[in-house]
Amino acid sequence: MSGKAGGRSGHxxxxxRWDLVRDEPHRFPTVSVVIPYYEQPRQLENVLTALRMQTYPxxxxxxxxxxxGSTPALVRAxxxxxxxxxxGFRAAAARNLGASASTGEVLCFLDADxxxxxxxxxxxxxxxxxxxxxxxVGRRLHADLAEVADLGRxxxxxxxxxxxxxxxxxxRGTADLLTVDHTSYRWIISAVMCCTRALFDELGGFDESFVxxxxEDWELANRAFxxxxxxxxxxGATAWHDGPDWAGRSPDDDERRRAKNGEALSLARLVTDPAARRHGLIFDIPDLVAVVDTDGHSxxxxxxxxxxxxxxxxxxxWLQGSAADLAATWGAADSRIHVGAVPPRVLARSRCRLHVSGRVFFEADSVRTLVGLLSDDVGTVTVSGVDVTMRSSRSIGRAQRWRTDDLFGAVHVDGAEAGIVLSPREPDLSW
Structure with missing residues (x-):
C-alpha cells in the first residue's frame, strides 16, 4: 500500500501531522470488517444491514x-x-481470531451492537x-435502535x-487527535477503530490476557502510540451504539466501579502512563528503559x-557490556536491575529509553527533567559533557519503520546545568 502524504511520497x-495528508487514496484497498459477537442476533442484523448500505465499493x-462462544453458535451464509x-468475555481474542481469518489490506473493527x-x-x-x-477512530453515538424498522430512513x-x-x-481539546501525547491512547475505542493489516500485525494484535x-483497546492503542x-x-465516520454509554448502563454505582477498577488493574501492569501507576507499585514493564554500558566501570x-x-x-x-557482572558484587535484590538485552515486550510498552555510557551520575531530578523534555515534537534529548541520550519509544518506532530520524525534533541540554556529571572511577561510597 502506498500513496502521497502531503506531497511526501513513501515517507x-x-x-x-495527519493534517498534512490532503490527497485522496490513489486506489480503494480491500477492507475487512471484523465484528466480535456474542448472542446479539437482532443487533448484528442491523450492523450487517448497514454494512450493505456503505458507499465504499x-x-x-x-x-x-x-x-x-454463543449458544447456539452463530450460523450465517x-x-x-x-x-x-x-x-468468558474475550473480545480481544475474538478480534484477533476475526482478523486472522480475514484478507483485507485495511481492518475496520466494529462491535456487534x-x-x-x-x-x-x-x-x-x-x-x-x-x-x-x-x-x-470514528464517532460513536448512542441511541435505542430496538424499534428501528428502516435503517435507511x-x-x-x-x-x-x-x-x-x-x-x-x-x-475538542486535541483538535480530533491532531495534538497528542502519551495519554492519547485513552481516546481510541475498538468499537469504531481502523488500521492497516500491516500495522496490526506489527503490533501483534490485541493482548489476549484481557478477559x-x-x-484491550487502550492497551493496543498505547502500544501503537x-x-x-x-x-x-x-x-465523519459515525456509528451508532445500540444502547447507552457505559456510565448509563447500570444504576448500581458499585457495579460500575468494580468493572472500571478491574479494567484499571489490568491496564496498570501493561500501560506505563504515570496516571495508571499513581499508587507507587513496581511492575515488570517500566515507564523508562535505561540501558547502561558498563565498559570502563568499577x-x-x-x-x-x-x-x-x-x-x-x-x-x-539493563546492564550491557564487559563489566555487567559487577552488579553481582553488590549483593542487591532489586527487581528493576537486569543484565543483557531488553525484552521486546518491554520495549513495545515503555514510554521512553535512556542510554548511558561512561561513569555518569544523575542528581535527584535529572532523569525526570530529561523525560519531561520529550513530546510529540521532541523525540530525542542529548546531553553535553556526557554520553547520555534520551529518546521516546514513539520516535524510535517511527524511525525504524521509515528508516529516517527526521520525523521528530531533537533538543540539546547542558549536562552540568541539568545536574548530570561524570563520576570518578572510584567514588566514595562510605558513610
Whole structure:
C-alpha cells in the first residue's frame, strides 16, 4: 500500500501531522470488517444491514464475525463466521481470531451492537489507505435502535445527540487527535477503530490476557502510540451504539466501579502512563528503559550510576557490556536491575529509553527533567559533557519503520546545568 502524504511520497509523517495528508487514496484497498459477537442476533442484523448500505465499493468489503462462544453458535451464509470456545468475555481474542481469518489490506473493527452510517468505511479508511501507520477512530453515538424498522430512513434523519462528554471534551481539546501525547491512547475505542493489516500485525494484535469488559483497546492503542502510529479521530465516520454509554448502563454505582477498577488493574501492569501507576507499585514493564554500558566501570562507579538512574522510580535498568557482572558484587535484590538485552515486550510498552555510557551520575531530578523534555515534537534529548541520550519509544518506532530520524525534533541540554556529571572511577561510597 502506498500513496502521497502531503506531497511526501513513501515517507512517514512528522509528529502526528495527519493534517498534512490532503490527497485522496490513489486506489480503494480491500477492507475487512471484523465484528466480535456474542448472542446479539437482532443487533448484528442491523450492523450487517448497514454494512450493505456503505458507499465504499461493495466488492472490496469483507465481513468476518468472530463468535465468542454463543449458544447456539452463530450460523450465517452471507458472511465469514469464525468461533472460539466460551471461556468468558474475550473480545480481544475474538478480534484477533476475526482478523486472522480475514484478507483485507485495511481492518475496520466494529462491535456487534454498533451500526455504521453509509459513509463510515469510506471516511474511516481514507487515512490508513494513504498512511500505512495511521490508526483512526470514528464517532460513536448512542441511541435505542430496538424499534428501528428502516435503517435507511433512520439514517436520513437521525436524532440529535451528543457524543459522551468524556470523549467530546478529549477530541475538542486535541483538535480530533491532531495534538497528542502519551495519554492519547485513552481516546481510541475498538468499537469504531481502523488500521492497516500491516500495522496490526506489527503490533501483534490485541493482548489476549484481557478477559472481561474493557481495557484491550487502550492497551493496543498505547502500544501503537509507542510504535509511532499516527492517531486521528474522523468525525465523519459515525456509528451508532445500540444502547447507552457505559456510565448509563447500570444504576448500581458499585457495579460500575468494580468493572472500571478491574479494567484499571489490568491496564496498570501493561500501560506505563504515570496516571495508571499513581499508587507507587513496581511492575515488570517500566515507564523508562535505561540501558547502561558498563565498559570502563568499577563496581562502585557502576553502583553510583545505576542508583542515580533509579532516582526515576518507574524505571528498569539493563546492564550491557564487559563489566555487567559487577552488579553481582553488590549483593542487591532489586527487581528493576537486569543484565543483557531488553525484552521486546518491554520495549513495545515503555514510554521512553535512556542510554548511558561512561561513569555518569544523575542528581535527584535529572532523569525526570530529561523525560519531561520529550513530546510529540521532541523525540530525542542529548546531553553535553556526557554520553547520555534520551529518546521516546514513539520516535524510535517511527524511525525504524521509515528508516529516517527526521520525523521528530531533537533538543540539546547542558549536562552540568541539568545536574548530570561524570563520576570518578572510584567514588566514595562510605558513610
Amino acid at each position: 512517514g509523517l512528522p509528529g502526528n 461493495a466488492d472490496l468489503i469483507e465481513i468476518v464475525v468472530a463468535d465468542d 452471507d458472511v465469514t463466521v469464525v468461533r472460539q470456545e466460551d471461556k 454498533t451500526v455504521p452510517e453509509p459513509g463510515y468505511i469510506t471516511a474511516l479508511t481514507r487515512l490508513p489507505s494513504i498512511v500505512p501507520d495511521a490508526l483512526t 433512520w439514517f436520513a434523519d437521525p436524532p440529535e445527540v451528543d457524543e459522551p462528554g468524556w470523549l467530546a471534551d478529549a477530541y 472481561g469488559y474493557g481495557g 509507542h510504535a509511532g502510529a499516527v492517531f486521528a479521530r474522523v468525525p 563496581s562502585a562507579s557502576l553502583l553510583r550510576t545505576v542508583s542515580s538512574v533509579l532516582s526515576f522510580a518507574d524505571c528498569g535498568v
